[in-house]
Amino acid sequence: MCPCGLKARYAVQSCSPPSYTEPRPVRNLRSIMRITWMDKVINKHILERTGLPSMVDLLIRKNIRWTGHLMRMSPDRLPKQVLYFQLSSGHRKRRRPRLRFNDTIKRNLKLRDIKTDSWTSLSQQRNKWRATVK
Structure with missing residues (x-):
């Protein structure tokens, strides 16, 4: 099973490891702390462990x-x-400002x-x- 819940034959086409999508500093921290994406630890917890701001x-x-x-x-x-x-003049469009x-x-x-x-x-x-x- 893929982390997103799809069957294995579709996993390669639709899922990529989170290391490709997460910010580079957090990816580096994951490798230093030896936490893989399969451990399912979110970035917020990694930053809390290291004491670094987001x-x-x-x-x-x-x-x-x-x-x-x-x-x-x-x-x-x-x-x-x-x-x-x-x-001094002009108007904004109707919608959310x-x-x-x-x-x-x-x-x-x-x-x-x-x-x-x-x-x-x-x-x-x-x-x-x-x-x-x-």
Whole structure:
């Protein structure tokens, strides 16, 4: 039987070992820890055993650090102007609205348990901001 539950004669055509689909660092950790895909250990457990953060955590941390850097920039810099940019005319299509950068910031701040009403003043103090993000 294949891990996905298909019979052996169809397994070659439809299934590939998870090592081809998982991120490279986790694949390397699996080989170091001698865990094969047949042991059915998920990536989350491997990262917990090693104490390493997941890729999502790393991306959220980098996003929040960049946001703090943006807040400390002078107002005449282009990245800060783009952060507060508003369109004067035009409209969006009917459907689910696209996610804006400000919405992503608020979501990431909530995931890190940082208050969304006072984060701008906290970001002005670089050392405290870096400690909060970690």
